Amino acid sequence: MASMTVREIDLERDAEQLVALVLKTSPSGVTNTEEWVHRRRSIPERAHSLSRAATSGDRILGFVESGLDFFGSGDLARVGVRVDPEFRRRGIGAELYEIGLDHVRALGAARAATAFEESEAAVAFATARGWREARAEVLSSLDPTKVTQVPDGSFDIRPAADLDPRELHAVDEETTRDVPAVEPIGAIPYEEWRAFVWDNPLFARDGSFGAVVDGRVAALSLIVANPAAGRAFSMFTGTLRPYRGRGLALAVKLASVRWAAAHGITQMVTNNDERNAPMLAVNRRLRYQPAGRRVEYLLELRDS
Numbered sequence: 001m002a003s004m005t006v007r008e009i010d011l012e013r014d015a016e017q018l019v020a021l022v023l024k025t026s027p028s029g030v031t032n033t034e035e036w037v038h039r040r041r042s043i044p045e046r047a048h049s050l051s052r053a054a055t056s057g058d059r060i061l062g063f064v065e066s067g068l069d070f071f072g073s074g075d076l077a078r079v080g081v082r083v084d085p086e087f088r089r090r091g092i093g094a095e096l097y098e099i100g101l102d103h104v105r106a107l108g109a110a111r112a113a114t115a116f117e118e119s120e121a122a123v124a125f126a127t128a129r130g131w132r133e134a135r136a137e138v139l140s141s142l143d144p145t146k147v148t149q150v151p152d153g154s155f156d157i158r159p160a161a162d163l164d165p166r167e168l169h170a171v172d173e174e175t176t177r178d179v180p181a182v183e184p185i186g187a188i189p190y191e192e193w194r195a196f197v198w199d200n201p202l203f204a205r206d207g208s209f210g211a212v213v214d215g216r217v218a219a220l221s222l223i224v225a226n227p228a229a230g231r232a233f234s235m236f237t238g239t240l241r242p243y244r245g246r247g248l249a250l251a252v253k254l255a256s257v258r259w260a261a262a263h264g265i266t267q268m269v270t271n272n273d274e275r276n277a278p279m280l281a282v283n284r285r286l287r288y289q290p291a292g293r294r295v296e297y298l299l300e301l302r303d304s
Contacts, residue, residue, distance in 0.1 A: 004092065006099065009051040009063060011037050017060040018053070025082050026117060028139065028269040028291065030224050030233040035202045042195035044070050050103045054083075054092050061087045066100035068107055072183050077104035077112045077301070093125065110302050113182050118293040131297040134182050137271040138280060140288035144232075144261035144268050147286060151258070155251045156212040159259075160222070161205040167217045168210060169193045175220075175238030180273040182296060197235065202226055207259035211239075211248040219248035221256045227264040232256075234270035237279065250282045257286060 009018070015033040022036070023029050031039075043049050049067035053060045062083035069076040079100040083093045104112050114131065116122050117139065151157070160168060173188045197203055202224040211219040219239035225232035234256065239248050260268050271294050272279045 003056070004061065004095075005055050006052050006095065007055060009053050011040055014053060014060060018063060021060060021063070021082055021084055024084065028117075028141065028231075028233070028267070030202060030226050030229075030231045030269075032202065032226060032229075035200060035224070035226075038199070038201050039196070042192070042199075043067070044192060046070050046074075048103075048107055050100065052096065052099055054096055060084075062092045062096055064096035064100040066103045066112075068104070068109060069113065069183075071185050071188055073186065075110040076183050077107060077109035079104060079112050079114050080116075081114075088121070097125075097129070105301055110300070111182075112299045112301055113296055114299075115294060115296045118295045123295075126297045129299070131299045133295055134298040135180055135296045136274050137294040137296075138274055138283075139269065139271050139291040139294050140283050141291040142257065142268045142270075142283075142286060142288045143266050144257045145266060147254075147257050147261065149254060149286065151254050152247065152251055155248065157209050157251055157255050158212055159206045159255075160208040160210060160220070163210045163212075163217060165194060165198045166190060168198075168220055168222075171210070171217050171220050171238065171240060172197070172222070172236060174240060176236065178238070178241075180275055182298060197222060200224060203235075204232070204256075204259070207232070207256055207263065209252045209255040209259075211243075211252050213243055213248070218243035219252050221249070221252035223256050223260070223268075225260060225263065225265060230264055230266045232260045232265045232268045234268065237270075237282070244278075249279065250285060253282060254286065 015037050019036050047067040047070040051065045053063040064081045066079040081096050169190050204223050204225040208222040210217040221237040222235040237253050
């Protein structure tokens with residue numbers, strides 16, 4: 001292998017290679033070059049985001065992204081490293097990791113978090129550097145074309161395209177605060193939510209649904225989908241507290257599953273905290289199958 005160079009990522013020039021690397025290292029991923037570029041451009045300035053690629057000639061071998069968690073208190077940073085499996089165990093990940101960690105230390109963060117699909121190699125890399133598991137999610141996969149469950153016709157279920165995005169944002173923001181996380185989730189400004197969700201090139205406005213009760217959206221299920229690749233991912237499903245226990249989460253999620261089945265999707269993946277018993281029960285009713293764990297690890301950056 002030729003000598004390695006670490007350089008700043010060029011969104012336009014590098015997008016195709018980076019997306020290929022993401023999909024190679026995360027088989028359940030749902031993205032494409034347009035979506036990847038859009039999402040990176042939507043990161044607010046307060047995150048002080050850094051992105052670097054390790055290259056050999058014109059080939060990207062791995063990359064690191066790091067910065068502050070911009071929906072939290074500002075004390076938490078995030079660091080993520082990916083390396084092409086063909087080029088692992090050559091010190092590439094270690095070098096990229098140090099670059100990302102130095103960056104968030106310089107920002108004054110108290111802790112750093114990272115999330116990855118659990119594997120023996122990834123856990124060994126993290127624990128050897130002092131990281132500890134803080135929480136875990138169940139990854140579940142479904143072929144929506146195999147789902148035969150019939151929707152409950154008594155619910156008023158509408159596609160996101162027919163609903164006010166501001167109302168969807170309000171429900172998403174409120175219910176997201178009930179999701180277990182390494183630190184409390186703060187405000188999610190509407191314009192930022194719109195950029196990350198509503199304007200995401202792969203956000204399925206016709207395949208995401210809300211349940212309307214008493215004239216308001218009481219529950220929602222939001223998905224991103226890439227019919228060309230036959231893949232979809234459930235971004236989030238949530239129900240406002242006063243409306244829980246009525247089957248609304250199942251109804252909106254089933255609506256998304258049925259839409260996916262009708263639009264060429266054969267792999268639909270979701271992730272839920274291991275302690276989120278109600279949503280895991282919804283997934284079991286829809287016949288989602290376990291597909292591994294997605295773990296979140298923490299590292300203390302300041303001496304106690």
